[in-house]
Amino acid sequence: MVEERVEVREPDGAIHSRTTVYEERRGGGGGGSGWLVALVLIVALLVGGYFLMQATDSRTSRDNAIERAADNVGAAAKDVGNAAKEATDGDGK
Known part of the structure; x- marks a missing residue:
């Protein structure tokens, strides 16, 4: 929290003071870091x-x-089965 005090002196010698308090904001505005994340x-x-x-294509x-x-x-x-059958059919003739 920052306070600013201002005193103003009038030409007639009166003094007026004013205090302004500035509060720091936390967690707001992020500066775009949310977009980066x-x-x-x-x-x-x-x-x-x-x-x-790629893994799915590889498995397929x-x-x-x-x-x-x-x-x-x-x-x-x-x-092989057909060749064996032909070989046994040829021997038997």
């Missing part, structure tokens, strides 16, 4: 979302690769 939070959310999407790609590999193993087993 909000901006940092938004950027952090965007970066986190990007990495989350991995799952698709496993599925293709399983299909290839199944096709190869079928080919």
Whole structure:
């Protein structure tokens, strides 16, 4: 709290005094720091979302690769089975 006292002397010799009290404001006005914090939070959310999407895409790609590999193993087993059947059919003639 700041006080300002002013004394005024009139030409006739009378003295008038006036006191003004200024109160300091706390917590108001922040100077834009609230906007800075909000901006940092938004950027952090965007970066986190990007990495989350990348992880999801990575898992999807991995799952698709496993599925293709399983299909290839199944096709190869079928080919081996057909070759074995042809080999036994050819020996019996």
